[in-house]
Amino acid sequence: MPKSMAVVGGGPAGLYLALLxxxxxxxxxxxxxxxxxxxxxFGFGVVFSxxxxxxxxxxxxxxxxxxxxxxxxxxxxAIHVKGEVHRIGGNGFCGCAxxxxxxILQERAASLGVALRFQAEVDAETLEADLVVVAEGxxxxxxxxHAAHFGTSxxxxxxxxxxxxxxxxxxxxxxxxxxxxxxxxxxxxYQYERDRSTWVFETDPDSFRRAGLDRMSEPDSAxxxxxxxxxxxxxxxxxxxxxxxxxxxxxxxARWVRGRHVLIGDAxxxxxxxxxxxxxxxxxxxxxxxxxxxxxxxxxxxxxxxERGRREEVEKTQHAADVSxxxxxxxxxxxxxxxxxxxxGAMTRAKAITYDNLRLRAPDFVAKVDRAFAEGVRRxxxxxxxxxPAAPMFQPFRLREMVIGNRVAMSPMCMYSAREGxxxxxxxxxxxxxxxxxxGLMFTEMTCVSREARITPGCAGLWTDxxxxxxxxIVAFVxxxxxxxxxxxxxxxxxxGATRLMWEGIDRPLEQGGWDVLSASPIPYFPDSxxxxxxTRADMDRILADFVAATRRAERAGFDMLELxxxxxxxxxxxxSPLTNRRADAYGGSVENRLRFPLEVFGxxxxxWPAHKPMSVRLSATDWAEGGxxxxxxxxxxxxxxxxxxxxxxxxxxxxxxxxxxxxxxMFQTPFAERIRNEAKTATMCVGNITTADQINTILxxxxxxxxxxxxxxLTDPFFTMRAAAWYGAEGxxxxxxxxxGQDQIVRNAxxxxxxxxxxxxxxxxxxxxxxxxxxxEPA
Numbered sequence: 163m164p165k166s167m168a169v170v171g172g173g174p175a176g177l178y179l180a181l182l183x184x185x186x187x188x189x190x191x192x193x194x195x196x197x198x199x200x201x202x203x204f205g206f207g208v209v210f211s212x213x214x215x216x217x218x219x220x221x222x223x224x225x226x227x228x229x230x231x232x233x234x235x236x237x238x239x240a241i242h243v244k245g246e247v248h249r250i251g252g253n254g255f256c257g258c259a260x261x262x263x264x265x266i267l268q269e270r271a272a273s274l275g276v277a278l279r280f281q282a283e284v285d286a287e288t289l290e291a292d293l294v295v296v297a298e299g300x301x302x303x304x305x306x307x308h309a310a311h312f313g314t315s316x317x318x319x320x321x322x323x324x325x326x327x328x329x330x331x332x333x334x335x336x337x338x339x340x341x342x343x344x345x346x347x348x349x350x351x352y353q354y355e356r357d358r359s360t361w362v363f364e365t366d367p368d369s370f371r372r373a374g375l376d377r378m379s380e381p382d383s384a385x386x387x388x389x390x391x392x393x394x395x396x397x398x399x400x401x402x403x404x405x406x407x408x409x410x411x412x413x414x415x416a417r418w419v420r421g422r423h424v425l426i427g428d429a430x431x432x433x434x435x436x437x438x439x440x441x442x443x444x445x446x447x448x449x450x451x452x453x454x455x456x457x458x459x460x461x462x463x464x465x466x467x468x469e470r471g472r473r474e475e476v477e478k479t480q481h482a483a484d485v486s487x488x489x490x491x492x493x494x495x496x497x498x499x500x501x502x503x504x505x506x507g508a509m510t511r512a513k514a515i516t517y518d519n520l521r522l523r524a525p526d527f528v529a530k531v532d533r534a535f536a537e538g539v540r541r542x543x544x545x546x547x548x549x550x551p552a553a554p555m556f557q558p559f560r561l562r563e564m565v566i567g568n569r570v571a572m573s574p575m576c577m578y579s580a581r582e583g584x585x586x587x588x589x590x591x592x593x594x595x596x597x598x599x600x601x602g603l604m605f606t607e608m609t610c611v612s613r614e615a616r617i618t619p620g621c622a623g624l625w626t627d628x629x630x631x632x633x634x635x636i637v638a639f640v641x642x643x644x645x646x647x648x649x650x651x652x653x654x655x656x657x658x659g660a661t662r663l664m665w666e667g668i669d670r671p672l673e674q675g676g677w678d679v680l681s682a683s684p685i686p687y688f689p690d691s692x693x694x695x696x697x698t699r700a701d702m703d704r705i706l707a708d709f710v711a712a713t714r715r716a717e718r719a720g721f722d723m724l725e726l727x728x729x730x731x732x733x734x735x736x737x738x739s740p741l742t743n744r745r746a747d748a749y750g751g752s753v754e755n756r757l758r759f760p761l762e763v764f765g766x767x768x769x770x771w772p773a774h775k776p777m778s779v780r781l782s783a784t785d786w787a788e789g790g791x792x793x794x795x796x797x798x799x800x801x802x803x804x805x806x807x808x809x810x811x812x813x814x815x816x817x818x819x820x821x822x823x824x825x826x827x828x829m830f831q832t833p834f835a836e837r838i839r840n841e842a843k844t845a846t847m848c849v850g851n852i853t854t855a856d857q858i859n860t861i862l863x864x865x866x867x868x869x870x871x872x873x874x875x876x877l878t879d880p881f882f883t884m885r886a887a888a889w890y891g892a893e894g895x896x897x898x899x900x901x902x903x904g905q906d907q908i909v910r911n912a913x914x915x916x917x918x919x920x921x922x923x924x925x926x927x928x929x930x931x932x933x934x935x936x937x938x939x940e941p942a
Contacts, residue, residue, distance in 0.1 A: 163187045164292030165462050170284060170304070171297035172196025174208070175444035176266035179295060182221060182452040184274040193277040194289070195284045197298075200268060201261065202566050206327040206361075206403065207354025208263055209335070209438040212254035214446070214536070219450055225270045234257045235351045238334035240377055242394065243497075244341075248530075252523035255335050255353035255438075261443075284397070284762065286423060290291050293461050294423045295451070299442070300411060302429035312425065315415025320377070321491050321632050323364040323435070324407045325718035326384060329472070332359045335438075339493065340390050345369025346494050349384050351434060356439060361400065362435055363387050364490060369448035370407070380405055410434055412484065418473075426800070428449060431476050436490050437512055443479055454824035462562040467688045472586060475784060481827055483602040486512040488833065495840040499865055500538075502530045507864040509924035513828055517553075517859035522923055532864050533775035547845035550596045551577070553861035554817065555855060559602070559869060561809045564722050564871075566602030567645050567860055567896065570883045573849050573873035574605040574651045574725075574780075576621065578663045583610065583623025585632045593636050594906065597644040598879040598898055604646050608653040609633075611708040614677055615654035615733070619664050624712045624719075626654070634719040645896040649723035650716045651780065652767075656733030657681035680705075682736040682743040682750070682759075696745070697733075702759055709752035713770045724771055726764050727832075729782040734760040738799060739818050756803050768807045769840035777794060778810035778847070779803050783834035786822035793837060800842040810869070811838055812847045829857055841849040847871050888912035 168181060168735040169176040172194050180192050208232075210218075219226040233256040238249045286296050286304040296304045322916045333351060338349040342775055346369060350362040371375060373382050384400040387865040413432045427444035451464075452471040458464035472886055489496075489511035496504050505527075509515050528546045536551035544558050551557075556568045579588045581909050584861040597604055597920040610623040623629050633650070642647045655661075660676035661669050671691050680701060681694035697705070711727075716724055728734040737759050743750050768777060789798075800811045811837035816822050824830070831850030839846040848867035852858065858870040875882050887895035888908040 163190060163455055164551070166191040166291040167295065168289040168291035168294045168295045169194040169297055170196075170286045170289070171298060171299060171427070171429070172264075172278065172280070172445065173299065173427065174263060174267060174441050175448045176297035177264070177271050177296065178445050179426065179448035179451055180276045181267065182209070182273055182448065183223065183455060184224065184276050185270065186452070186456055188275065191888060193279060194271065195279045195282040197279065199267075200278070200280045204297065206260065206325065206358070206401075207352065208260050208441045209257045209352055209354070209360075210442055212256070213652045215256060217446065217449065217453040218668060218671065221711070223264055224273050224725040228266045229258065229263065230567040231353070232262050234355055234694050236332070236334050236353065237511065239362070239921070240336045241508050242337065242503045243339040243504050244702070246501040248502060248527060249334060250520065250524045250527055251258040255352065257352050257360065259355050259358065274545040275370065276502050292422060292595035296425050296429050297427045298429055298936075300413065300428045302425070305425055305429050308420055311417065311420050311566055317412040319410045319412060319487060319491065320369040320406045321364055321894050322367060322381065322409060324405045326361045326363060326387065326405045327403065328359050328361050329357050329401070330359055330395050331357060333711040338391055338394055339497070342369070342373070342390060343374040346497060347385075348490060349391055349495060352853040363385070366491065366494070375407055377804065383407065404433055410487065412480070416788070418469045422461055424451065424465050424468065425505060430482060433479050434487035436486045437483050443476065443634065446475075447603050473570045481825070482512040482514060485833070492837070495837070496865065500534045502534045503863065506531045507866075510860050510864050516856050517774055518856040518861055522920055550605070551889040552892050555858045556887060556890065557896075564647055564776050566647050568600070568883060568887075568892075569869045570601045570858060570886070571603040571847060571869050571871040572596050572601045572605060572876045573871035574607050574875065575873050576664065577867050578618050578620035579669055580620055580622040583613065583616070583621065583625065583629050584627070584635065585622045588624065589632070590636055592641065593648070594639045594643070595880045596876055597646040597648070598901065600644070600883040600895060600897070601876070603649060604640070605649045605651050605725060605871070608732075609652050609712070611652055611654055611699060611712040615659065615708065617655040617659055618661055618663050619672075620673065624715050625708065630715045630719055637720040643898050647722040649778065650721040651721075651727055652712050652716070653727030654677050654705060655679070656731070656734035656736050657685070657691070658731055660692060683745055684748070685742055685744070687731065702762070703785065706763050706766050710766050710770045713767045713938065717772060723776050723778065724767065725778040725780055725812060726767060727759050727780050729780045729814045731782070731819065734763060735818060736781055739785050739789060739791055741785055741819050748796055749765070753798055757799060761802060761806055764803060764806055764808070767931045776809035777807070779808050780812040780814055782815050782818055783813050783831070783838065784815045785818040786824045787819050790818065793834070796834065796912070797838055797841045800838045800844055804842060804844040808844065810845045810847055811835075811842070811869075812849070812871070813838055814849055816925055826851065829861065832861055832866050837865060840865070855889065884908070889916060
């Protein structure tokens, strides 16, 4: 532990760190420098979850005891939209005036012997302490001076927001959504003390400008908010305190430590206010740094331990905040939803709350969600129950004349097990067993339209009679023994062809036995990959004819649906991405030009494919690389395919270039499917690290996709969908008679197991402080 510690910044993080360290090491010399006066503060209230208060209780009971005396408690989140209010309980929040929190922490730190220096403008660079903690907030001068060392990145988000207050009392964490002549406005509001509530107002940049807020004074902007939200304010005033409209900076740093200096709080990382985590994140930084100092005798080792141990949790919180803020930035996409579906989407926006979680905590709310979803299905012409609706994943869906009985799909997954393109016994068992397991829709692996179109020597194809007969055998089994519909995915590997089998080195070039490869432009995938030849017009004509011939074979083989692969850096994707298309002719340059050849192929296939059967296109919605496809490009591409007759966009991402940097996580590709669905107004299928039925129901109920595809879960559990049907009580789920006794058993077991699990969760969930306070207040 250092003999001396200087803290630059007297906010909650700096004060809490100082008091924790002083309490543990009373002989240490600790000084906190704060540029403002002791009773200055900006903003209004702060908010914590019950889980955060539990941490405070464990680390410093005296300050915790003071905090809980001052806090306002509530249990509900209330979402107001289109004249409806949806309340969801069991959340456990509490709020306190920021000034009150600071006073509590100042008093506690001073009582322990921490030196507090107010109105002290200091430069962290000049302080002589053994450890200098930089907790000076978003605009940290020290971090800015050493931005290159810290690897600072600042993403200034487009929406405008202002932090205000009101005398309006609130009994829930409240979100209000208003559609105005200028555009949508949002209020995030919560009570923090008697007769005082925090109000954060937010709107998009166009609505901000149209409303004239860019030209308004602080009092005038507050008056406008009073008018927009006047029906809810009931005559209460909006209060201001340096309530300037600004943009939120998402701050990240590749490094947090420089010598004996360390960043904490907003100087280090920010998290959007929509998940209420800024002060929480900062104070938990203080706890983590304190733990590291207590565990390591040397400052250098302690700072390394702090950064190593804390980074994952900070990045998880920031990821949740990123997802949440993007939802609010694009709230206009969802205002056309039914209010209950809109509220469900708002609750589940950051992925921490799910369908099953809400079903346990707010069963009446989820029952309304299920009913609204079923009503939408009925409007599509299906005779489904709205009184006892099935879960969203077990509602039917129609693409042209093809109906699928549930919205689970088995994603296309290459098996690399064909011989000269002929699917064999492995494929027969693979597809047959998974069809019997019950997904509504099943995709084949990418099936190549010619020998030269293969990725590897083990890829399946459809350019010979023998291949056609093998696929027809598989399709016939699927149709005879299941209700699953089967879609053939057709593609051409392009510059990613002539490579080894996946388990021998994915995307690595063959050492021998390769073939010439083509691409939109002569750019190899890896530096040591074969140099592709730039596709000529004659090549295009030949390739287009190969796709059409395979399409006709697919119809003769009996497939229900056809998908064109335009993703993952393969041939057609290489035309779409500006990273792989450097052409100077009519097929390069603008997104419209880059689309030209993929649309030609799709149009020819659509003409050759029966009109009553649907077609989909798989797209990489982003290249995860600078200079690649933008979200706007992806929407434009999807819209162009929709206008050309596509029925479904299968939304994937990446795999275009080797230096891509995907942001992995649960359901990480779903936001791209959501955007295409709600902006291009076309049905979408999402895929990507989706592993549970709960996630499927969450995605569907929130309107983020129409079908959900799973890959790896189907590899190890062919009966994934049948098990989920038993778990959610989906009646009439199809099962071959040979397996009916097994289905009966899993249904019986699921009823008992689900009841046991839900009871265990109810008993295990601690009561929130709001619930405990209410119980104490109620007469015995």
